[in-house]
Amino acid sequence: MSTELINRQLRLAARPVGLPKPDDWELTDEPVQQPDEGRFLVRVSHISLDPAMRGWMNDVRSYIPPVRIGDVMRAGAAGRVVASRHADFPVDTYVTGVFGAQEYADSDGAGVRRVDPAVAPLPTHLGTLGMTGMTAYFGLLDIGLPQPGQTVLVSGAAGAVGSVVGQIARIKGCRTVGIAGGPEKCRLLVEEFGYDAAVDYKAEGLVAELRKQTPDGVDVFFDNVGGDILDAALARLTLGARVVVCGAISQYNNTEPVRGPSNYLSLLVNRASMTGMVVFDYAHRYDQATAEMAGWLADGSLRSREDVVEGGIEAFPETLLRLFSGDNIGKLVLKIA
Amino acid sequence: MSTELINRQLRLAARPVGLPKPDDWELTDEPVQQPDEGRFLVRVSHISLDPAMRGWMNDVRSYIPPVRIGDVMRAGAAGRVVASRHADFPVDTYVTGVFGAQEYADSDGAGVRRVDPAVAPLPTHLGTLGMTGMTAYFGLLDIGLPQPGQTVLVSGAAGAVGSVVGQIARIKGCRTVGIAGGPEKCRLLVEEFGYDAAVDYKAEGLVAELRKQTPDGVDVFFDNVGGDILDAALARLTLGARVVVCGAISQYNNTEPVRGPSNYLSLLVNRASMTGMVVFDYAHRYDQATAEMAGWLADGSLRSREDVVEGGIEAFPETLLRLFSGDNIGKLVLKIA
Structure with missing residues (x-):
């Protein structure tokens, strides 16, 4: 892989008052680095949009620290490993994790799950199975x-x-x-x-x-x-x-x-x-729950609906607003690749 | 006992708006009746005053029905059995129960507890042991x-x-x-x-x-x-x-x-x-809890404080207001006999 690759990222530029505005965000580019030993690189293809994100943008004590001004926006996402020096996550593994609102994510595997696109499409792994x-x-x-x-x-x-x-x-x-x-x-x-x-x-x-x-x-x-x-x-x-x-x-x-x-x-x-x-709090039980949910999906007793918006990472801000306007149905996902 | 005895009662005359006012109450008299078979008559000596009473005066669905206009005000109270045709509650038994804001109460024993004035004074049986x-x-x-x-x-x-x-x-x-x-x-x-x-x-x-x-x-x-x-x-x-x-x-x-x-x-x-x-909801466990609390009172690890106001039943309305003015400390009790 070439070191010429550029990672486009969406960063928090200001703390929103009310609904987030375009000025609250900043798009940045940085060169993609090869992963260090024990790490791997994910090409992010789908970004999860969640109401909780609005809370992460406020500077208040909560269940996780706020996103800092200047940081890449926190986001759950799915993608494929494209470079790896981690035995558990070889190249071409499909994964979900908190990769952030960016095109490439470097990870040590903490909190990352391997997912099988044959069981369900990636947006479902962010939604019903995520x-x-x-x-x-x-x-x-x-x-x-x-x-x-x-x-x-x-x-x-x-x-x-x-x-x-x-x-x-x-x-x-x-x-x-x-x-x-x-x-x-x-x-x-x-x-x-x-x-x-x-x-x-x-x-x-x-x-x-x-x-x-x-x-x-x-x-x-x-x-x-x-x-x-x-x-x-x-x-x-x-x-x-x-x-x-x-x-x-x-x-x-x-x-x-x-x-x-x-x-x-x-x-x-x-x-x-x-x-x-x-x-x-339930991370230690995700596997058991996911297996049960996958069974319900397979036997038709559970239907998963995703609302997949296609666009670049720059479409993140306006897509996020759909959660608050009542426009979306099911799991809102931004497909960036 | 004479049938000349008169029972003075405090009845709800109107639904209060905000703090209860004198006009929201009515004092009435009625002759005391001898108890029927299976019933007994209590001379009420102490009336419990509780913040919850304010809720009982509103015409809204709650955990118990509201006091109806014209009814004797609902109140927990303590007293002594003065006439009885009930084997479990002979004359001179001390009792607590929801006897109402009145001087005499006729009861079939439902929800009535026998109490021992040697264990603690009656106000304590309405408070810490009540x-x-x-x-x-x-x-x-x-x-x-x-x-x-x-x-x-x-x-x-x-x-x-x-x-x-x-x-x-x-x-x-x-x-x-x-x-x-x-x-x-x-x-x-x-x-x-x-x-x-x-x-x-x-x-x-x-x-x-x-x-x-x-x-x-x-x-x-x-x-x-x-x-x-x-x-x-x-x-x-x-x-x-x-x-x-x-x-x-x-x-x-x-x-x-x-x-x-x-x-x-x-x-x-x-x-x-x-x-x-x-x-x-815990009525089936009152006896066990009361025994444990009485033990703590006896060994000095628990102190019970009562704020006993002396007056006739007509003092009930103004005494009740002390709960809402922040004037009282500990259990507020009106002693009427």
Whole structure:
């Protein structure tokens, strides 16, 4: 391989206020280096776009440090090993990992997974068989603890995580109700993702519609959204219900303080719990969960949907905004090669 | 006993808006009846005053039905059996139960506990050895799950429940930090209730002071208060911390919607949980817990403090307001006989 290769990278130039703007990013080029002993070089082909990225751009204490100004934007990605001095990751191995928003990544293998494109296309390894699917799997099963016959409500239900949560809940014998924005997404919830019912949060009367679609209340609420939707869901909890706090996309671009859930005392009335989850805690169980998910994909009980945008790394900023405009369905991936 | 006896009762006349006003109550008299077969008559001597009462006065779905307009106000109370046709509750038995804000109560024994005035005075049987103590015991131990060496933070720490929570946590080997209003209460937290540190929420700089007093963060937060204090505590959670939602006295007399916790996403960042509790769920374990608490009282490791106000039943409305003005310390009891 030639040392003439150039790595195009997207770096964080400024901390966004509200939605990230073009000025918050900077494109840079640097020569690609050959890997040192014990390391390998990945040609990144697909970049994962996740709501959590917005949080990583803020200078606040969180479950991982913020991306520093001037650093390559943190991102999960998939690609192929193109040069290697690491025995476990020879050339032509397909891998996923936190390679960042760039065309080439140098890695020592930490946190990198080998993936098989024969099992599923690379975008699926970033989505249903990747961090997204792991988030759905462990958040629902380990924190939500759904029992057969119970009602599982999911917000952001047409999104990458939500669409998988609903399907796993259905596989586990639950009644599933999804919340999404607009009639088209709601149709998909039922027809493609197998939800028993869909609630359109953009229509009038969210609270009344939610009551109608959850006549026995909500035993598990898997929340990706926060805000009004979280409040509406809290009002439907059953005794001993579990709320899984996976995200709060409605609040990520706020320029005002996060809106806390006014109805949180429903936790008291119903002896319910609200628990946060971060997928990285379950890394030691990814393989087992991925195998189970791959089985469901293979037998058709689980459908994976990816929204693959083609473009160079320079398309990352505008693609990211699709997460916050409600435009995407399923796992949003930027294909750069 | 004479049928000339008159039972004075305090009834709910109107649903309060904000703090209950004199017009929200009505005093009534009715003749005392002899008990029917299988029932007994209690002369009520002590009435428990609890923040939860404010919630019972609202016409909203909760863990128990609201008190209806015109009904005798629901209240835990203690007294002596003065007439009986019930084998388990002979005359001169001392009892506690939900007898209501009245001088005499007719009962079939459901939910009534026999208590021994030789073990502790009747106000203690309403407080530390009653529902208050049970709330502290089960909320802390079953929901909070404190481990030796962990930091337990308590709001309303000089109140009936909070003062017991801090002491049980100390008995269990935790570092205990209490939040209360004013230097006098904060002094009592340390000197009388054995807290390791006290934080005055009425002083400037709650957030900074809380950070100073919880250098290793907060593993268990037992919340009686809500509002700003809940937000400040959420910002101090450790990984895997537990928040026990016992009450939200700062919000009970709001005429605006309850303020939800802006910092609730700290649950996500810290993989923490926030769980509601209602003491009635633990009724089958009251005897075991009461025995353990009585042992701690007897050996001096637990101090019970009651704030006993003497007056007729007509003093109930103004006594109740002391809970919301921050005037009382320990268990607030109205002695009416």
